Amino acid sequence: MGLNSIVELLGNEAESLLSHTCKGISRDRIHAPSGDSIDRVFAPSDRNIRTLCSLERLYNHGRLAGTGYMSLLPVDQGIEHSGGASFAKNPDYFDPQNIIELAIDGGCNGVATTLGVLGMVARKYAHKIPLILKLNHNQILTSPNGFDQTMWGQVDQAWDQGCAAIGATIYFGSMESQRQIQEVSEAFAHAHELGMATILWCYLRNSDFKSDGTDYHASADLTGQANHMGVTIEADIIKQKLATNNGGYLALNQHGTSFGKFDQRMYDDLCTDHPIDLVRYQVANCYMGRVGLINSGGASGANDLAQAVRTAVINKRAGGMGLISGRKAFQKPRAEGVQLLNAIQDVYLNNDISVA
Numbered sequence: 353m354g355l356n357s358i359v360e361l362l363g364n365e366a367e368s369l370l371s372h373t374c375k376g377i378s379r380d381r382i383h384a385p386s387g388d389s390i391d392r393v394f395a396p397s398d399r400n401i402r403t404l405c406s407l408e409r410l411y412n413h414g415r416l417a418g419t420g421y422m423s424l425l426p427v428d429q430g431i432e433h434s435g436g437a438s439f440a441k442n443p444d445y446f447d448p449q450n451i452i453e454l455a456i457d458g459g460c461n462g463v464a465t466t467l468g469v470l471g472m473v474a475r476k477y478a479h480k481i482p483l484i485l486k487l488n489h490n491q492i493l494t495s496p497n498g499f500d501q502t503m504w505g506q507v508d509q510a511w512d513q514g515c516a517a518i519g520a521t522i523y524f525g526s527m528e529s530q531r532q533i534q535e536v537s538e539a540f541a542h543a544h545e546l547g548m549a550t551i552l553w554c555y556l557r558n559s560d561f562k563s564d565g566t567d568y569h570a571s572a573d574l575t576g577q578a579n580h581m582g583v584t585i586e587a588d589i590i591k592q593k594l595a596t597n598n599g600g601y602l603a604l605n606q607h608g609t610s611f612g613k614f615d616q617r618m619y620d621d622l623c624t625d626h627p628i629d630l631v632r633y634q635v636a637n638c639y640m641g642r643v644g645l646i647n648s649g650g651a652s653g654a655n656d657l658a659q660a661v662r663t664a665v666i667n668k669r670a671g672g673m674g675l676i677s678g679r680k681a682f683q684k685p686r687a688e689g690v691q692l693l694n695a696i697q698d699v700y701l702n703n704d705i706s707v708a
Contacts, residue, residue, distance in 0.1 A: 353661075353694070355705070358699060358702065358705070361657065361658045361662070362662060368626070369628065369662070369669065372626055372628050372629075372669065374629055374670070374708045376622040376624065376632070377622055377623075377632050377633065377635075379671070379707050379708065381640060382632075382635055382641040382707075383671075384420075385419070385641075385644060385671075385674075387419060390404060390407055390408055394588070399544060401547075402546070402547020402548075403547050405547065406516045406517060407549050407588060409482045409516045410422065410516050410549060411461070413481060413482055414459045414461045415697045415701070416461055416697055416701070419701070421668070421673055422461045422589070422646060422674035423459070423674055423675060423693060423696055424461055424463070424674070424676040424677075425455040425462075425463045425464070425677070425682075425693070426464040426486070426519075426676050427451045427463070427465045428465055428486045428489060430466070431466060431491055431504075432491075433492070438679070439682075439683075444686070445682045448465075448470075449473055451465055452465075452481065453686075454681065454686060455481055458689065459693060459697055460693060462516060462517070464484035464486050464517075464519050464551065465485075466489070466504070467485060467487075467504055470483055470513045470515070471513070474513035474514055474515075482517070483514060483516060484516065484518065484551060485510035485513060485519070486518075486520070486553075487504065487505050487506075487507070487518055487519065488502055488503050488504060488520045488535070489501065490523075499526065499557050500523070501520070501523055507542045507543050507546065507548075508542075510543070510548060511543075515548055516548060516549060517543075517548050517549035517589075518543045518548055518551070519553060519591075520535075520536045520550075520551075520553065521552075521553035522552065523556070524554065524556055524557070524581060524582075525556045525557055525560075525561060525574070525578075526557040526558055540552075541586070544586065549589070550587050550589070551588065552585070552590055552591065553591045554575070554582040554587070554590050555578070555593065556569045556570075556578055557569070560611075561600060561604070563603040563604060563606070564603065566603065568597065568599070568600035568603060568604070569593070570594065571598050571600035572595040572597070572629075573598055573600050574600035575592055575593065576595075576634050576636070578592070579592055579634055579645070582643075583642075583643045587643060588644075589643065589644050589645075589673070590643055591646050591647075592645060594631060595630035595631050596630070597630070598619065598623060599619065601614035618633075622636070628666055631667060631671075631672060632670040635671040646667070646674045647666075647676075648675075648677070649663060649675055649677030649678065649679070649696075652683045656684075659680070660675070660692055661696070663675060664696045664699035664700065668707070669706070671708075677692070677693065681693050
């Protein structure tokens with residue numbers, strides 16, 4: 353997909369998204385992705401040699417190999433959203449083999465999925481594409497539905513399956529987050545000992561984050577702080593929802609309430625309401641981009657291709673490292689899923705789309 357096609361998909365937003373320059377946190381202050389990201393960022397870190405090799409596997413596979421950018425396929429929605437709701441649109445993906453083959457055909461850097469899926473197919477595919485074991489999940493068969501990430505697998509199992517990395521979710525802001533932080537921190541430390549990379553699904557979850565009719569679960573300030581906590585437990589990659597608004601701290605400190613701590617300069621000096629500035633603030637909270645930010649693709653809908661390309665443009669221009677897109681890809685016939693993944697990758701491969 354060339355630049356003209358990308359411009360067409362962006363529609364009325366094309367000029368704003370492709371010409372914007374970040375001024376609050378300028379381009380020269382962040383560590384933008386590049387082909388030497390491992391040598392420049394991780395080689396001086398405390399990651400051991402085996403972990404550096406695993407990161408190299410991830411960074412140097414698929415269509416984006418050697419660019420510093422990453423395209424991942426995540427398929428754990430059969431637990432998080434139920435198998436029927438996830439795979440009824442394309443029941444082929446009840447079969448673990450089809451999940452892995454979509455990632456391979458789609459030119460992805462890696463595929464993140466469940467213990468059971470990898471247990472069925474890892475021996476066949478671990479040497480063909482980097483595998484990522486997603487360790488914890490929230491299941492929705494319990495009534496009433498709750499929201500708590502619990503461990504479904506062990507780090508040692510990921511190592512036995514030949515995984516390049518493990519992944520885990522923390523619901524920052526939830527009452528259960530303290531336990532989750534401890535569990536995931538211990539899992540990440542053990543993964544690094546064994547030589548695997550670590551990816552954190554860095555999500556917010558608290559009903560109080562909806563205030564006066566506005567949902568702040570994807571606000572730049574609150575998700576930014578979640579990112580900052582995520583890199584503190586040594587996540588090598590942060591997965592975060594694309595920021596869609598800002599002012600979560602401001603809203604939660606109205607009406608005589610007190611929540612967290614903030615500085616007005618977060619809003620006045622460092623960020624604007626432009627979509628790229630919102631995500632640049634997320635990147636800044638990932639140690640100024642030293643830890644790569646991948647944004648999630650979200651639910652499948654009527655205009656998936658345009659939404660995926662828009663998200664990729666915003667992420668790349670903000671200084672992010674890539675996209676992790678699942679439902680938009682696997683809830684379609686294989687060829688259409690591959691086309692969508694390739695369109696995302698084309699944004700990162702296009703040299704006319706630069707960091708803002």
